[in-house]
Amino acid sequence: MTALWTFLSRTQGRNRLTWVDWVSYGYLAFGFLLIFLPVCWIVLNSLKTPSQLEQQDISLLPGEYRQVARATVYGPDGRSIFIIENLPDWVLNWRTMNEEDRADQDVEGLLNGFRGDSHYALRSALGQVPLKARSLISERRLPQWLLRYPALSASAKAEFDAAGAIAGLAEEEQRLLAEFLGLDPYQANKLISQVLVSAIHPETGERTAFAVPRFDPSKPTLPARLVDNSSDRVFKIETATAHAERRIQPAFSNFIEPLAGRARAVTVNFTRCFTNSLLVTVIATIITLAINSMAAFALSKYRFRGQTFFFVFILATLMVPPTITLVGVFKAIHATGLSGSIWGVIIPGAATPAGVFLLRQYMLTIPDELLEAARMDAASEWKIYWRIMLPLALPALAALGILSIVWRWNDLILPMVAIATTKDAYTIQLCLLEFRGEHLSREHFRLAMTVFSLIPTTLVFVFLQKYITTGIANTGLK
Amino acid sequence: MADLILENLRKSFGSEEVIHGIDMSVSSGEFCVFVGPSGCGKSTLLRMIAGLEDITGGEVRIDGKTVNHIPAAQRGLAMVFQSYALYPHMSVRQNMSFGLENLRMTRPEIAGRVDEAARMLQIEALLERKPGQLSGGQRQRVAIGRAVVREPTIFLFDEPLSNLDAELRVTMRAEIADLHSRLGNTMIYVTHDQVEAMTMADKIAVLRDGIMEQFGAPLELFNLPQNRFVAGFIGSPSMNFLAGEVRAGQVALKNGAMLPLDGRFMVSEGQTIELGIRAGDLTLGSGQGVDVEISSVEQLGAESYLYCRSTLGEQITLHESGQTRARRGEKVSLRIDPDSMHLFDLQSGRSCRTG
CATH class of the missing domain: 1.10.287 (Helix Hairpins)
Structure with a gap:
């Protein structure tokens, strides 16, 4: 320090x-x-919660505004919209919770605490309608087609008399089934979270609690509803006077859940992908360093026929864009049976022309006299490579090592070509891709895992760059 | 300990021949110095003996065994390089042990040998240091130590002192000579410095352009140079050369001086020759001399050098012991001692001496 x-x-x-x-x-x-x-x-x-990300909240700190729920309930009197205050967090986060966490909550107890429209809204929001409806249908021995009814097409629905089937039940039971079946005027009730702000009431001029869909400071006014439900109207409140309370609350669950394999709606095992990536990176880098340094040693320190040709040939492959060889690489991986295993990623990328070039140029600067001295010291050529050349080329090896690790770790194309069919062999980059599903976006997991995937490369750089400096300081030759 | 024989040794790089057939025989325990101007092939010759360069033609024999196709690692020689070539990533001890490890020697034996060599070279305190932390002289000792522990049959030195400052060079010169007398090994030593060659060698090989000009004991080369090149190269300051011809049984120099000839030289009437005379064999005086003008004077206290120019513009150096009274610009006459003169044929450069 x-x-x-x-x-x-x-x-x-x-x-x-x-x-x-x-x-x-x-x-x-x-x-x-x-x-x-x-x-x-x-x-x-x-570290932001999924809902904060969904709201595209660009604030720097992770944390949410105090929230209230806005309920939309359909009933015999038509649609009514109102605000429910003081709900526990888990109700608002229900949609993003996994099964285990949901099972931990006292849903029934919560529902019993509410009456009327609030009760209906929460019952829908917490997914209780189908459950209760099914148990009611079997309890009352109602026709079985009622269970299929919500999924039927409009013309098929016309063949059944749903309203008639539930006519004999008590009012509350009728309402439950009507909501389940989607009978007119009932539709699915909605419960969405809103930001609680306190602002100057445009009419009374007093500071009042409002609920706004999104707290966007860049807009001059915000559409808001009164939290106390004293009016159905939507007011326009001045953004400048509005004040939203924010709780700083990092969502560490973004990290913990995928790492513990508990992430909901994620089909890949992150820890497995991480291990795969680690194996691929370490093995491929070791192989790369070994192969490249041997090639570079031969090209820099031996004189043989075709030396220049081979060197130019190796360099020429640098000029072929990898995308051009992609199909060929795929076919080769497939033909050799490496497809679907991590070796399909390790082996094709093992020898890199850039690495050979980098090491060769460095090895050229190592004096021939050292090699000759070793030869006079009765060292075999292998020993010269292992005991003299490699230690002296350590700075270049470290540089190439860092590059190779970063290349392998961040590589997306080769894994897609080689192992996209086998989820067990996924590397971390494929895994991150998986978090952005077609139907369901798990952006919070993706961000968290992206950050997590940066850790190894960062550590590697921190440690190897030390090697680079010592390697250079070691060059005590004259 | 071993003797070394080179037989018609040749080396070409591509189509260009750089060593034109060298014959030489170094007997066991001798200190042999290869000397010559840069580019004469002396280092190449040493590397061929070491096995670091391929042999294009001829033979290298060590102890009667032809080693042309034996790789350097198996010839049992040790070499000290001009740049020392110490392994920078190893400590001094590791540097010295490396060769012995390759010979699969046991650890205690390696440690014993390294310690002994370190004691002999007074580098015991440096054993755990890296070469980068050593001074030039210390590195030199380590490089020698690395060769010594191998107990090689022949030591090869490739201009080992050229990177040291003048004072250290004199010390190390003495140490290497001392080392030779203690170990008694055959040593081959390459240098471009004829003083080093004269002071250390049992035998000197003077090389020029891949040809061995003369091979013999230092004083033999000094006293009886076989050609003008050797005469000019060996000895400091260089021998003075004056053009002339043989006329009426005498040497008639172009600048007018006449010198008597005796039976030591085989010359014919009218032959154009060059007369060689060392700086110490000239005396200031009158008569039978060469008229010169003193262009500069070096007073070293115990001895003096006068740099003179003859009427024909030839540079002549004169050595006087003690201090001189001669002044710059003075016109004097130099007397040549006929007993000390050398005669060389102007065309071939060969010595005209008989036998």
């Missing part, structure tokens, strides 16, 4: 800061923020 401060508080010669110091520190700070702010932003975003 002291070392860091000494480094950062350095001045150019004199004790005072000169303008060069100012410019340097300014540039340093600018560069730091340029890199660091987006990272902070994505980390903070990954």
